[in-house]
Amino acid sequence: MEQEVGNFHLVNRIKDTNFSIDDLTHYNLSLLVGRNDFQFCVIDTRENKCLLLEDYELEGIHSTNVLINTLYKLFEGHHLLMAGYWKSVKLAMKNQKFTMIPSHLFSHEHLRDYLKLSTEVDSELDDFYYYQHTHSEAVCVFAAERKIIEKVRSIYPTLTVQVVHHASAFIEGIQSHRDxxxxxxxxxxxxxxxxxxxxxxxxxxxxxxxxxxxxxxxxxxxxxxxxxxxxxxxxxxxxxxxxxxxxxxxxxxxxxxxxxxxxxxARPSYLNFAYMFDEVADHQYFDLYSIYVCE
Known part of the structure; x- marks a missing residue:
């Protein structure tokens, strides 16, 4: 039976002329996955400089399996995304399966219980994660579809893929921005x-x-x-x-x-950009860039 795949099309692609495939071991790859779009950027960790950005709009994604198949088709046709020798890979999930917990009330043994109070989760389909925010006394507790995480990790088997929620990326970006x-x-x-x-x-x-x-x-x-x-x-x-x-x-x-x-x-103050990135407005892709500052 043929696997069902949704449609995707490239919305934006910006590449710094200094990008070099020979330097991937110095680059961070940040991935942002949602039901409506997939974006990624590459940052040179030596200079905190964004070198590459791509933005894809997804259509016809009505299930997790369709999303996985669509992403894998996109990855397979992209020579950079299939490369396995990045310095680090960070994956941020866009979904409604999250909650914020004050640090003094948080226990890592009760992740599912926290989420059950605010959203629907399924222990058979979801894995549960948390992120301690460095500038605030708050913990983001979230769930992500297990199949999506496993698929991404299978592409980078020699790396530890850090999983965060889109919420944490945006919050950390704001609090690191100094504005x-x-x-x-x-x-x-x-x-x-x-x-x-x-x-x-x-x-x-x-x-x-x-x-x-x-x-x-x-x-x-x-x-x-x-x-x-x-x-x-x-x-x-x-x-x-x-x-x-x-x-x-x-x-x-x-x-x-x-x-x-x-x-x-504005663009995040903790990153540098060449003139090529003037093609997009400064206020675009702040959340994507901000995945980089999640530790």
Whole structure:
């Protein structure tokens, strides 16, 4: 029986002329996997410099098996992704199977119990992970489909693939970026079908949440509810937006109607970029870049 495979197409590809296949042992490979897209970037760990970025949109992904088959087809046709001699490989998962636990309440023996309180998980299909955030007294507990992790690890059998959640990448990226105030700040990352909200105060994490959306009104609704819950001013709160959005998009225009101190975020300050990366807006791919700072 033929395996079912979804469609994928390349949205963006940027390559630094200094990229060399002979230097892969000095490069970190960061992978970002979701149901709607797959992205990866390559960073030279000697210079903290991003050398390569590729962004693929996925379609027709209605099950884990289809996602695995689609990713494997994409990997098999890509000479770099099948290379096994990277310095390190980090895999970030985009899904709703996560929760944040205060460090003083966390026990690694109860990962599934934490997740059962906020989302649906299946011990027969999922593996459970956690990530201790270095700048906050918080632990991200999450689940990932076992077959996806096993498939990726099978491609890099001589390496220890670090698995994190998209939430941790975004949070660590913000807190390593050094673009914060001592007040409550709001950070938004807009993906193709989901968006994330982070609230910090004095660079300490107060809130993280991730929402699905279909239209701009959904983004505005969940953002306003979050600001109300956190007692944040629509006039004064510093609000930074990253992601799949532009200044003339309806998403940004609708947010601007309600939030006055809003602007686009910059590239992460902990990475270097050559002029080739000027092809994409500075506020794009912040979450992908930020996988690199997850330790």
């Amino acid at each position: 914060f105030t001592y007040y409550k700040d709001l950070y938004i990352n807009i993906g193709r079908n989901n968006f994330s909200l982070v609230v910090t105060e004095d660079n300490k994490l107060l809130l993280y949440n991730r929402f699905p959306y279909q239209k701009s009104e959904d983004i505005v609704k969940y953002t306003m509810l979050t600001m109300q819950e956190m007692n944040m001013s629509q006039q004064d709160t510093k609000t930074i937006v990253w992601g799949n959005i532009s200044a003339d998009s309806l998403h940004f225009k609708e947010l601007y109607r309600y939030i006055k101190n809003i602007s686009f975020g």
